[in-house]
Amino acid sequence: MAxxxxxxxxxxxxxxxxxxxxxxxxxxxxxxSRSPYMSSRNFSGEQTLSxxxxxxxxxxxxxxxxxxxxxLRECPAALENCDLWRQSNSEPMVVDVILVQRPVGxxxxxxxxxxxxxxxxxxxxxxxxGWSSDQEELGCEGKSEKIVERxxxxxxxxxASDCSSGSRRSSNxxxxxxxxxxxxxxxxxxVTVRLLPGYNIFRDLNSSGQICTFTLGHRVxxxxxxxxxxxxxxxxxxxxxxxxxxxxxLCISVLYRSLPSDxxxxxxxxxxxxxxxxxxxKPIGGSTEEIPLPSYxxxxxxxxxxxxxxxxxxxxxxxxxxxxxxxxxxxxxxxSESAPFSLPAxxxxxxxxxxxxxxxxxxxxxxxxxxxxRIDRSMGQIQTGEAIEKFHSFGKDDSRKSSGxxxxxxxSPQISFSRSSSRSFQDDFDDEYPCPFDVEDVDVTDxxxxxxxxxxxxxxxxxxxxxxxxxxxxDAAVGxxxxxxxKAPPLRQDFSGSVNLSxxxxxxxxxxxxxxxxxxxxxxxxxxxxxxxITSFWSCxxxxxx
Amino acid sequence: xxxxxxxxxxLEVEHYELRExxxxxxxxxxxxxxxxxxxxxxxxxxxxxxxxxxxxxxEVEKKxxxxxxxxxxxxxxxxxxxxxxxxxFYEVKSKQPSWFTNKIERLYWExxxxxxxxxxxxxxxxxxxxxxxxxxxxxxxxEERSARRPALEASLRDVLFQIIKFxxxxxxxxxxxxxxxxxxxxxxxxxxxxxxxxxxxxxDGRKIVFKVALRNYFLQFIGLCFWDGYDKENAADWAxxxxxxxEELGS
Numbered sequence: 001m002a003x004x005x006x007x008x009x010x011x012x013x014x015x016x017x018x019x020x021x022x023x024x025x026x027x028x029x030x031x032x033s034r035s036p037y038m039s040s041r042n043f044s045g046e047q048t049l050s051x052x053x054x055x056x057x058x059x060x061x062x063x064x065x066x067x068x069x070x071x072l073r074e075c076p077a078a079l080e081n082c083d084l085w086r087q088s089n090s091e092p093m094v095v096d097v098i099l100v101q102r103p104v105g106x107x108x109x110x111x112x113x114x115x116x117x118x119x120x121x122x123x124x125x126x127x128x129x130g131w132s133s134d135q136e137e138l139g140c141e142g143k144s145e146k147i148v149e150r151x152x153x154x155x156x157x158x159x160a161s162d163c164s165s166g167s168r169r170s171s172n173x174x175x176x177x178x179x180x181x182x183x184x185x186x187x188x189x190x191v192t193v194r195l196l197p198g199y200n201i202f203r204d205l206n207s208s209g210q211i212c213t214f215t216l217g218h219r220v221x222x223x224x225x226x227x228x229x230x231x232x233x234x235x236x237x238x239x240x241x242x243x244x245x246x247x248x249x250l251c252i253s254v255l256y257r258s259l260p261s262d263x264x265x266x267x268x269x270x271x272x273x274x275x276x277x278x279x280x281x282k283p284i285g286g287s288t289e290e291i292p293l294p295s296y297x298x299x300x301x302x303x304x305x306x307x308x309x310x311x312x313x314x315x316x317x318x319x320x321x322x323x324x325x326x327x328x329x330x331x332x333x334x335x336s337e338s339a340p341f342s343l344p345a346x347x348x349x350x351x352x353x354x355x356x357x358x359x360x361x362x363x364x365x366x367x368x369x370x371x372x373x374r375i376d377r378s379m380g381q382i383q384t385g386e387a388i389e390k391f392h393s394f395g396k397d398d399s400r401k402s403s404g405x406x407x408x409x410x411x412s413p414q415i416s417f418s419r420s421s422s423r424s425f426q427d428d429f430d431d432e433y434p435c436p437f438d439v440e441d442v443d444v445t446d447x448x449x450x451x452x453x454x455x456x457x458x459x460x461x462x463x464x465x466x467x468x469x470x471x472x473x474x475d476a477a478v479g480x481x482x483x484x485x486x487k488a489p490p491l492r493q494d495f496s497g498s499v500n501l502s503x504x505x506x507x508x509x510x511x512x513x514x515x516x517x518x519x520x521x522x523x524x525x526x527x528x529x530x531x532x533x534i535t536s537f538w539s540c541x542x543x544x545x546x
Numbered sequence: 547x548x549x550x551x552x553x554x555x556x557l558e559v560e561h562y563e564l565r566e567x568x569x570x571x572x573x574x575x576x577x578x579x580x581x582x583x584x585x586x587x588x589x590x591x592x593x594x595x596x597x598x599x600x601x602x603x604x605e606v607e608k609k610x611x612x613x614x615x616x617x618x619x620x621x622x623x624x625x626x627x628x629x630x631x632x633x634x635f636y637e638v639k640s641k642q643p644s645w646f647t648n649k650i651e652r653l654y655w656e657x658x659x660x661x662x663x664x665x666x667x668x669x670x671x672x673x674x675x676x677x678x679x680x681x682x683x684x685x686x687x688x689e690e691r692s693a694r695r696p697a698l699e700a701s702l703r704d705v706l707f708q709i710i711k712f713x714x715x716x717x718x719x720x721x722x723x724x725x726x727x728x729x730x731x732x733x734x735x736x737x738x739x740x741x742x743x744x745x746x747x748x749x750d751g752r753k754i755v756f757k758v759a760l761r762n763y764f765l766q767f768i769g770l771c772f773w774d775g776y777d778k779e780n781a782a783d784w785a786x787x788x789x790x791x792x793e794e795l796g797s
Binding site: 061065066069070071072176180181183184185187188190191192194195199200203238240241243 | 574577578580581582583584585586588590595596597598599703706707710713714715717720722723
């Protein structure tokens, strides 16, 4: 008799323990998937644990994990807030999940969701986590709070009269049965919390790298603050089938809102623009296709830096190799406002406009000139070398297709730098060879107002007629063009040496420029001031035409 | 003990959505029947804004994936058909081998029927989708697909809630948890061509796998071989008996 009484007493104690742990586990399941900073989702790599290892390595499984055979991650919020129900499991546990939306122009430094969540008030009668009372008001401090979910976990005690009539169903109330059904209920709870709309917000908060204008908070209390009728109409209810025990039943239910999708995927503070330093576009020098954009952004940045530096001057004083070549020319060109840079162009090979112009001698010259200006501005950037090589490769590849990228000394209209004849072609070419420092005719003409930029070039200094390239003799034009080429930094590893050589040989270059194109080309090749590939290319072109 | 049966709501899926949809449904069921110690694993679907839960057991994952691949292979051979996958939980009761029959007795206590209406992609795309997990079948039907997707996601959620409700409402038939057992033994049955090797019968909740029917079938076949064709009475009976047998045995 005493033994049966003891058994009943022990069973009651165990049942009470099951109920207590049921509260704790429920709270952990809910908060683990609603507290953005306290979730196992942040440790996705450690989420899996094979059952064999979990059962064999008991050291990795905490005692509370074994309750209901559900091992979850640490959830401090749950641990802090279940003390009340450890003392008395007759009180309902009400968990409000609150969506906090920050106002426009919020101060992200001062707003710390974590800080707000940590503040709490606890008492025997009421346990609050998340907000102090003065922040619960709507619109306080500009924040908008809205309860998106309300979970109610409750152990409804059965009346004494009902307990006595349940003897026939005592097998159902056996401890192992209650425990098994509690496990099933908590499994369902675990699945359900991930299917409700609030989980999407939680997941977005955890995974998004952006700063969101909203966050999730929670409030755990032992009483239910009733909603207004209007609010209640906005909620949907889902109730789990209660688990009957000998003295009551375990109940879980949830009221949840259907959140608009824009809350979850709401664009937040935009990411700051970033340069992509290692943008992978086309292989360097291996294709005539588009040049990666970020390289031009980098070039532009460099050029702007050059222009704005106090040391930048048109004087011939030595300067870092990257800045020396053609800086005087670049100054004038850079100060123009037209066409800062263009986006990567379509493939050159497929350009109908380009192909139609193959047979025209003048456009290539025009192109080269603009290319040279780009080279100048690029100040020895590798990408400029790419442009040159690409153009060179174009010239080589297409030499069969066209009368060539040729310099014709005798056909004056074709070599002219007039805007009318070649501008359209240049535009097409510019589209296909994207250039961050796209030179339009007006740029060159602007430089004419700055004669100092051409001082050292001697013959190149001749003022440009407004609205077009200087209408000079073909030889002079060719010479000027070659000068520009010479001032271009050497390609790639040849930069440092070739630049210095080009500068040192400038007077000689200028002196020979206006005389004989062939001599210029020969001088250029002999001086090794410019990439050998370009020089040889032009030398071949000149020889073909003359 | 009765066998509880749950017929899930039919889903209209496309071929490339099968894998994700089936993984979601099957794992959700198995997780809620894995009553041993588990550390759940959250999986986000790629095609839908749904997160489902796995029990974290590698064997379970492998078994489910294998069956899904078999089913997808079957679907490719039987395109544009309504099909059904059956997930059954059972208890192994006892083995009583006899001289003629090899009776393996499994006591099925729960069966879940996943009903699918699979629309097959064009042949060119189907070959591609076989070797990739999630494939965008093409741009031609993208607009229609994007309109279908929210409806399918909603339907999939309905199915998941249907599973949750069923698990909640019916708990008494679940066997007791055995020590050291993570999940109840289960099998996944997919449609396949009729085989003479195994015939399964479901009779009063007890499913007995036996090969007696195989014997009977051969006997009837032998009888047909000796039928001279003049006696048409037996032929009619044989045909009807054969049809009935096939119907009972199922695919």
